[in-house]
Amino acid sequence: MSTRKLRRTETILxxxxxxxxxxxxxxxxxxxxxxVNAFPDWRSALLEIRRTPYDLLITxxxxxxxxxxxxxxxxxAVSPGTAVIVVTPTASIxxxxxxxxxxxxxxxxxxxxVGTLEVSINRALEHRRLLRxxxxxxxxxxLATQDGLTKLNNYTFFRQFLGLEVEKSLRYGYCVTLxxxxxxDLKSYNDSQGHMGGNRxxxxxxxILKGFVRKADVAAxxxxxxxxxxxxxxxxxxxMVAGERLRxxxxxxxxxxxxxxxxxxxxxxxxxxxxxxxxxSPEELISRSDQxxxxxxxxGKNTVCVYGEQPKALERKDW
Numbered sequence: 001m002s003t004r005k006l007r008r009t010e011t012i013l014x015x016x017x018x019x020x021x022x023x024x025x026x027x028x029x030x031x032x033x034x035x036v037n038a039f040p041d042w043r044s045a046l047l048e049i050r051r052t053p054y055d056l057l058i059t060x061x062x063x064x065x066x067x068x069x070x071x072x073x074x075x076x077a078v079s080p081g082t083a084v085i086v087v088t089p090t091a092s093i094x095x096x097x098x099x100x101x102x103x104x105x106x107x108x109x110x111x112x113x114v115g116t117l118e119v120s121i122n123r124a125l126e127h128r129r130l131l132r133x134x135x136x137x138x139x140x141x142x143l144a145t146q147d148g149l150t151k152l153n154n155y156t157f158f159r160q161f162l163g164l165e166v167e168k169s170l171r172y173g174y175c176v177t178l179x180x181x182x183x184x185d186l187k188s189y190n191d192s193q194g195h196m197g198g199n200r201x202x203x204x205x206x207x208i209l210k211g212f213v214r215k216a217d218v219a220a221x222x223x224x225x226x227x228x229x230x231x232x233x234x235x236x237x238x239x240m241v242a243g244e245r246l247r248x249x250x251x252x253x254x255x256x257x258x259x260x261x262x263x264x265x266x267x268x269x270x271x272x273x274x275x276x277x278x279x280x281s282p283e284e285l286i287s288r289s290d291q292x293x294x295x296x297x298x299x300g301k302n303t304v305c306v307y308g309e310q311p312k313a314l315e316r317k318d319w
Contacts, residue, residue, distance in 0.1 A: 007033050010055040010125055014038040015045040015071070016087070017064050025058055025087070028114050029121065042071050049079050056124055061088040061096055061107075069099045076103040081132065083124040147221040149199060150206030158220035158228055162282045165232055169275045176232055177239030177274045179246075180289040181209075183225040184267045184301040192260035201255050201266060208253065212246055228289075236274040236306060243270045243304040251302060267302035269293060278307045 012034045016022035019040070026038040037054075039045040042063050049057070057079075059071050072084050084104040088096040096107035105124040108117065145157040153161070162178070169176040183205060190198040202225065209219040209227060218230040229246075231239050247268060255266040271293030279285040288307040296305040 008035075011035045011037075011052075012056045012058060012121070013045060013049060013054040013082075014058045015040075015042055015063065016060040017041065017062075018060070021060070021087075025117075028117055029058070031114070032118050032121065034121070042066060042074070046074065046078065049075065049082065053079055054082050055128065056083045056085065056121060058085045058087065058108075058121075061086045061099065067095075069095065069102055072099045072102045072104045081128070083128040085120055085124055147206075150203055150221050152206045152210060152227070153218055153220040155220065155223055158218065158222065158230070159282065161218050161220075162230055162285070165230060166275050166280075166282050166285060170280060174233050175235045175274050175277065176230065176285075177234040177236055177272060178285050178289045179229040179231070179239060179243050180222065180271045180286070180293045181227040181229065181246075182269050182293055182297065183227075184269055184297075185261050185263070186225040189255075189257070189261055189266070193257040197257060204253070204255060205250065205266075205268070208250060209246075212249065234274075236272060236277060239272050239274060240304060240306050243272055246270070247302065247304050263302065265302075269296040269301050270304045271296055271307065272304065273307040 012029050014022060014025045014029065014036060016025060016038070017040055022038050022040065026036045030036045034056075037048065039048060042059075045057075045059075057075050059075075061067070061069075063071060072086065075082060075084055084099075086096050086099045086104050086107045087110065088107055089110055093107070093109055096104075096109070100107065105127055106120050108120055145154060146152070147154040162176075165176045168174075183202070186198060186201070189201060193201075202221075205227065206219075206221065209229065213219045213229060213231075216232050220228045220230075222228045229242075231242065234242070247270060250268050251265055253266070258264065258266045271289045271291065273279060273285055273288035273292055275285050278288045292305045292307040296303040299305065
């Protein structure tokens with residue numbers, strides 16, 4: 001029966017100053033079914049890894065002109081998706097362990113067998129695969145909850161988060177304030193600047209909102225030219241103060257072509273409502289905030305209105 005290894009799809013880059021060791025490593029890895037390229041120095045290997053991504057780098061811990069630890073650092077910087085194994089004399093295991101702290105997956109102490117090499121390679125590649133899958137899952141999760149244009153949370157995330165916050169508000173007795181925001185005269189802006197210009201304006205507003213909210217709060221794109229801010233543990237008075245500060249911030253920000261707008265400035269209008277004062281369900285809270293937003297629009301835009309009777313604003317130090 002043939003003992004020939006099946007061809008693997010992964011690629012390996014070997015770097016070693018010593019010809020005999022370099023050739024041995026390359027031959028052993030190739031015999032395991034991998035596609036292998038070998039280089040005598042890190043300079044030429046660095047050019048290669050910048051040009052072509054590799055699944056695995058096997059490097060000697062001591063190269064002419066630089067240490068293997070520096071190689072690991074550069075490799076992780078240039079090609080973070082490449083797994084790294086360092087080869088070292090037994091007397092230098094302490095340095096090899098240091099290279100693992102810098103991002104290498106494993107080390108091989110000389111002398112080693114083909115079986116040891118195979119185990120180390122397979123473990124490094126499996127670790128790399130699991131990391132890549134984990135990052136892909138995180139990316140898909142992010143894409144599922146993020147608005148593609150503004151990079152804020154999207155409508156789906158907003159509804160889920162608001163539902164949870166309203167539930168906790170009623171259970172634990174704290175206030176959750178919702179600000180519904182509408183960009184004033186965006187249609188007029190689109191007419192003069194084009195939809196690409198309008199998209200740039202929405203992205204800019206998204207950046208302002210992202211920088212404005214605290215870590216515990218949520219900024220989301222509700223849809224079209226509407227945004228929403230969820231302020232946890234925030235009474236209506238403080239939400240109103242925050243909304244007024246945000247309104248002034250947008251009003252003072254320059255947007256290309258804003259001179260074409262009726263008021264010569266890009267502005268926003270806001271409606272403010274609070275749970276449990278104004279509503280005891282997410283749907284009610286959105287409806288009350290929308291009603292306050294409609295009132296802000298009817299008062300001439302660039303205004304913050306609260307649902308119901310407007311209490312005295314209380315300034316808040318951490319806004």
